[in-house]
Amino acid sequence: MTAETHVFERPPEGAAEDWSIPQDWDAYTTEDHETWDILFKRQVQQLPGRASQAFLDGIDVLNLSKPGIPDFIELSERLMDATGWKVIAVPGLVPDDVFFDHLANRRFVAGNFIRRREQLDYLQEPDVFHDVFGHVPMLANPVFADYMAAYGRGGLRALKYDSLDHLARLYWYTVEFGLIEEADGLRIYGSGIVSSHGESVFSLDDPSPNRIGFDMKRVMQTNYRIDDFQQVYFVIPSYEELLRVTVETDFAPLYKELETSCDYAPDDIAEGDRVITRGTQAYARERAAASPA
Structure with a gap:
């Protein structure tokens, strides 16, 4: 699931009021x-040395009794x-309020x-x-599990503001496509990466792609692409810092500020960015702009 915004009238036939359905294993x-x-084996073999230690530790929660x-x-x-989390089945994408309520209540x-x-x-x-493979291992990490619940609570509060598109970007660039700096270098924790054989590399x-130090406002100003690998990853x-910033940020004035702030393309580098690695596309564009006509 992602935090993209969607509008629905009612649960589909066979779903409960909270849009849950039986998994029917x-x-x-x-x-x-x-x-x-096949998918599990090749990702488990590929991710050591690439995935965050928290994700690798959490894979154990998937080692269940049934094949x-x-x-x-x-x-x-x-x-x-x-x-304190649980996994529930849904028929597909769910409305924003339902999605946020489930997260806020650790579902x-x-x-x-x-x-x-x-x-x-x-x-x-x-x-x-x-x-399941992409998200659940991180939900076994207590700090990240708290972040996900905090995001859900923030989403419920954000419903009264017209800024869900900005909040979705936070989810996209952390939960789905986030990187983390660990002692041995950059590592993957975003579910969209760890579950992708190609994007893991x-x-x-x-x-x-650019790899840029995380900044809440910068992330929420940045568009993303759904049809190809990302051209920016926020690190x-x-x-603990991700959770702290999320819990301590007063989002109401931030949403107000974002109403008049510029958006960035996925491969832009902005003034003030802490650039960890600069992508070749941004570099080529900057060189072209600096060259005399």
Whole structure:
């Protein structure tokens, strides 16, 4: 799931008022479980030395008794013991107020379908692999689990402001596509990266994207792309700092300020950015602008 804004009238047929549905684990086919196993194996092999230690530690919560796709009931029991969170199935994207309410109450919403075999490397709508493999390991980390709940509470407060698009950018550039500075260098923690075979490499190794130190306002001014790898990654110093800044920020005046502030393209470098690595696209554009006509 992402925090993009959506408008719906009512839950679809078969869903509860909170849009939850049964996972129906027994309905998964052998091919469904094999697809999960293929995705799981190759990401687990690829992520050591790339993923944050918090994510690698959290993978243990996915090592359940049944093969293939995790059973949300068993998964929620383990997650509840760790941080008080649970995983519930939903039929797809849910309304903003429902999404925020679930997060605020430590319920993570996950799609219960899995991609087809020919979609292993890219799927636009999040499936159970993205939602569970990508998100749940970080929810086993107490500090990040608190951040997710704080984001949900902030989202509920933000509904009275016309700034959900800015708040969605915070989710996108942290929960989905965030990097962190650890003792051994930059590491991945965003679910959109750790669940992607290609972007797990691109986000750390490719010379084209900018990697910029996290700043709340800067993040919320930055557009993002949904059709390709990112051209900017924001880097947090620690989960504790991410939580602190989120909890201590007074968002009402920030939303007001953002109404008249410029937006940045994904590959822009702004004045005041702490640039950790500058992408080749931004560098080439700056060189072209500085060259005499």
